[in-house]
Amino acid sequence: MVLFLLPIIVGVVAYLAWRNRAVRGCRWRADTSGDKGALRKYRCAACGAEAFTARNGPPDMCKRGLGNSPL
Ligand SMILES: [Zn+2]
Incomplete structure:
Protein backbone atom coordinates (compact mmCIF):
# COMPACT_ATOMS: atom_id res chain seq x y z
CA MET A 1 0.00 0.00 0.00
CA VAL A 2 3.03 2.27 0.38
CA LEU A 3 3.67 1.98 -3.34
CA PHE A 4 0.10 3.04 -3.94
CA LEU A 5 0.70 6.31 -2.07
CA LEU A 6 3.91 7.19 -3.92
CA PRO A 7 2.27 8.79 -7.00
CA ILE A 8 0.12 10.96 -4.72
CA ILE A 9 3.14 12.15 -2.72
CA VAL A 10 5.10 12.89 -5.89
CA GLY A 11 2.13 14.79 -7.25
CA VAL A 12 1.82 16.94 -4.13
CA VAL A 13 5.55 17.73 -4.13
CA ALA A 14 5.46 18.61 -7.83
CA TYR A 15 2.46 20.86 -7.26
CA LEU A 16 4.17 22.70 -4.38
CA ALA A 17 7.34 23.17 -6.46
CA TRP A 18 5.30 24.50 -9.36
CA ARG A 19 3.39 26.88 -7.09
CA ASN A 20 6.60 28.21 -5.49
CA ARG A 21 8.08 28.78 -8.93
CA ALA A 22 4.97 30.64 -9.99
CA VAL A 23 5.22 32.95 -6.97
CA ARG A 24 8.94 33.51 -7.48
CA GLY A 25 8.52 34.31 -11.15
CA CYS A 26 6.98 37.71 -10.74
CA ARG A 27 6.06 39.61 -13.85
CA TRP A 28 6.91 43.20 -13.03
CA ARG A 29 5.26 45.96 -14.95
CA ALA A 30 6.51 49.55 -14.73
CA ASP A 31 3.92 51.90 -13.28
CA THR A 32 5.18 55.36 -14.23
CA SER A 33 2.20 57.02 -12.60
CA GLY A 34 3.53 55.91 -9.20
CA ASP A 35 7.12 57.08 -9.65
CA LYS A 36 8.65 59.04 -6.75
CA GLY A 37 11.59 61.04 -7.99
CA ALA A 38 14.39 58.62 -8.87
CA LEU A 39 12.39 55.66 -7.58
CA ARG A 40 10.46 53.78 -10.21
CA PHE A 52 10.04 50.63 -5.81
CA THR A 53 13.53 50.44 -7.25
CA ALA A 54 16.21 52.99 -8.05
CA ARG A 55 18.10 50.64 -10.35
CA ASN A 56 17.50 49.86 -13.96
CA GLY A 57 15.06 47.03 -14.41
CA PRO A 58 12.46 45.48 -12.16
CA PRO A 59 13.03 44.04 -8.66
CA ASP A 60 14.72 40.66 -8.37
CA MET A 61 12.17 38.88 -6.25
CA CYS A 62 8.55 38.85 -5.35
CA LYS A 63 7.57 41.20 -2.56
CA ARG A 64 4.48 39.32 -1.61
CA GLY A 65 4.50 38.33 2.05
CA LEU A 66 7.09 40.91 3.05
CA GLY A 67 4.45 43.42 4.03
CA ASN A 68 4.54 47.09 3.14
CA SER A 69 8.12 47.71 4.22
CA PRO A 70 9.95 50.60 2.53
CA LEU A 71 12.43 49.18 0.03
ZN1 LIG B 1 4.68 38.72 -7.55
Missing part, protein backbone atom coordinates in the same frame (compact mmCIF):
# COMPACT_ATOMS: atom_id res chain seq x y z
CA LYS A 41 7.36 51.94 -9.24
CA TYR A 42 6.81 48.38 -10.41
CA ARG A 43 3.73 46.27 -10.02
CA CYS A 44 3.69 42.49 -10.23
CA ALA A 45 1.15 41.23 -12.72
CA ALA A 46 1.29 37.76 -11.17
CA CYS A 47 0.57 38.44 -7.49
CA GLY A 48 -0.22 42.18 -7.39
CA ALA A 49 2.78 43.14 -5.24
CA GLU A 50 4.14 46.67 -5.55
CA ALA A 51 7.80 47.65 -5.24
